[in-house]
Amino acid sequence: MNIDTSLAMLSRSYAPPVAKIETEDDVKLKEQTDKFEAFFIKQVLDIALKNENTLFPKDPGDKIYQSMYNDTMSESFSGSFGFSELLFNYLKEQR
Structure with a gap:
């Protein structure tokens, strides 16, 4: 049985046109689009990384530390998921 992967390979090599920063x-x-992507990623991390059944007892600062961790992670990830680039290209075309 032969599996045709030509369409999958075509879509894998396709990259949307990148708008230049001029x-x-x-x-x-x-x-701003990177900040929006960071906000979006933080919302996902807040939901995904809820530690309701942890091995360690809860501290008064757990929520603060978790929020700070999610902020740092979302800022470091922003610009690499593609949402920012997609939004930037769309908004640049609308001008």
Whole structure:
């Protein structure tokens, strides 16, 4: 049995056109779209990383530390998931 993977390989190699950052407004727009992506990722992390059944007892600062951890992770991930690039390209075309 032969499996045709040509369509899968075609979609894998396809990359949407990347809008170039040319002006100062583009730089500001890219910063904002990266911040939006970071916010989106933080919301996902807040839901995914709920520690309701932990091995360790709860501390008064657990929620603060978890929130700070999710903030740091979302900021470091922003710009790499593609939401920011997609939004940036769309908004740049709308101008």
